[in-house]
Amino acid sequence: MAGTRYLCQRCTNCCRWPGFVKLTEQDISSISTFLNLDERTFIQSHTRLRPRRDGLALQDKADGSCIFLDGRNCAIQPVKPRQCSGFPNDWNFPGWRSVCEAVEVPF
Numbered sequence: 001m002a003g004t005r006y007l008c009q010r011c012t013n014c015c016r017w018p019g020f021v022k023l024t025e026q027d028i029s030s031i032s033t034f035l036n037l038d039e040r041t042f043i044q045s046h047t048r049l050r051p052r053r054d055g056l057a058l059q060d061k062a063d064g065s066c067i068f069l070d071g072r073n074c075a076i077q078p079v080k081p082r083q084c085s086g087f088p089n090d091w092n093f094p095g096w097r098s099v100c101e102a103v104e105v106p107f
């Protein structure tokens, strides 16, 4: 079926805007393995409790950007959280086009 997908241009806006990068249990497992850390160590060193205390999110750097943002790259690109890999095609929010530089591609 024909449709439209959006291709990320690595503008890094979504790695720098305020909010929480939520982590699923699978994300925690995959990222820990990728970093060669046990999960407990990864959780202590790179995550924080979400405000509603209903799960974990990645820590931010002092400037508010994601702890894994490295210049224009994601340091955990192959295993980045589902929230990251799913935006903007699997989920987005009203007005997202004005803050995301992804380009439309037919598929």
Ligand code: SF4
Pocket (backbone or CB within 6 Å): 014, 015, 016, 021, 058, 066, 067, 068, 069, 070, 073, 074, 075, 076, 077, 080, 081, 084
């Ligand atoms: S994990 Fe990677 S893609 Fe996700 S917000 Fe952090 S730097 Fe960006």
Ligand code: SF4
Pocket (backbone or CB within 6 Å): 007, 008, 009, 010, 011, 012, 013, 014, 015, 087, 088, 099, 100, 101, 102
């Ligand atoms: S805001 Fe959009 S174009 Fe920019 S890095 Fe995120 S998904 Fe890619």
